[in-house]
Amino acid sequence: MDKFMLRFAGRRSEAFFDCIKRIYVSLKNLKARRQISLEMGAIRSRMKSISESQQRYKDIYGTSDQESGRAKSTWYDSRGDALLLEEAKAVGIEKPKKQLIQWLSATDACGLKVISVVGTSGLGKTTLVKKVYDDPTVKIHFSSHVWMIVSNSFELEELLRTMIRRLVSEVKQPLPQGIKVMDADEMKEFIYKFLQHRSYIIVLDDVWRVGAWEAIRYVFPRSEAFGFIIITSHFQSICHTSSIETNGHVYNLEPLSQEKSKTLFCGKAFLGGSCPSYLAEIAEIVLKNVKVCPL
Incomplete structure (x- = not known):
């Protein structure tokens, strides 16, 4: 359309010589018009081909409008596999693991500290942190241990509800009555009181938004407790924001040699x-x- 407007859409004059000139120019531009027509035909053909290909993929993978819900439910999230990876099969985690354990074992630590591990997707942040989280020299320091996958599409109330389940399950306590109908503030209060006077380590894996951290930051007691939050994220801004306020640490994970x-x-x-x-x-x-x- 831009080409057409440039070549043919000028101001029209009814003067005789202008008419003659337009006839001459229109004859001269027959080739250009034909070229534009061919290009438009090619575009239409490509659009048709794309539409047909899209329909074929929908037929194959079940992603039609009617089945979009089912397709989403069958999408496989492989992040959980990193939690099952044997340490013998992990490569290149020795140095970062040692550093994280050193931070977690600091004798002068008190209150709440946030340790963040940042790096691009696939660098092994989850694998690294899981090996640290499971290390016996780390576990012995804490009475409560919780691993949470946050992700980009997290829902605050479901996240808090799952955290409560894991906290009470570890100490073999029953779930609080009415947990299914608790609002976010009630669940935050329960978690805060539960963690008071306790030592705890909580992993927030795959945090995508600063808002996710800000939504739960005050759930964790900052006095009368000894706690570490470990955050993994792709984004430097999230890691620095969450760690700096607790005088914590940020570990930048690099690709392997x-x-x-x-x-x-x-x-x-x-x-x-x-x-x-x-x-x-x-x-x-x-x-x-x-x-x-x-x-």
Whole structure:
């Protein structure tokens, strides 16, 4: 349309010579008009092809409007797999794990401290923090332990309700009466009182918005308790905001070195753990062009 307006949409004059001029120009522009017509036809053809392809994908994957709810429910969230990964199969977590444990074991820590682990998607933040969270030298310091996946689509009341379930389950207490109808403020008050005079470590995995932290930050007692919150996120702003207010720490997780990347890549790509000689050249190309992450 821009091309058409540029070439043909000028002010019209009814003068005789202007009419002659327009006829001459229109004959001269027949080729341009034909070219624009062909381009418009090509666009229509592409739109039709895209529409047909979209319908095929809907038919294959069940993502029609009627089935969109079912498609969403069958989407597989692989973050939980990182919680089951054996430490022997994790590569490159030794140094960051040691640093996090050191922060968690600080003898001068009191009140509440927030430790944040930040890095791009797939770097292994969840794997790293889970290995720290499960370490016996860490667990022994705390009487309450809770792991929460926050995610981008978290709902505050459901998050608080799940946290209460896990807190009371650990100490084998019954759920508070009426938990299903409690509002957010009532659940926050319950969690706050439960954690008072206790030592606790709570992981908030995969936090996407500063607002998510701000919505629950005052749930955790800051005096008369000894607690650590560990946050994992893709976003520096979230990690710094949450950690700085408690004089906590931020750990920036980096990609693996080339040597460790090769070890991890071969372990995942080849069941034997070593690269076959006939694929060595291709493996080197892959490692050169792709950042391999410690998952």
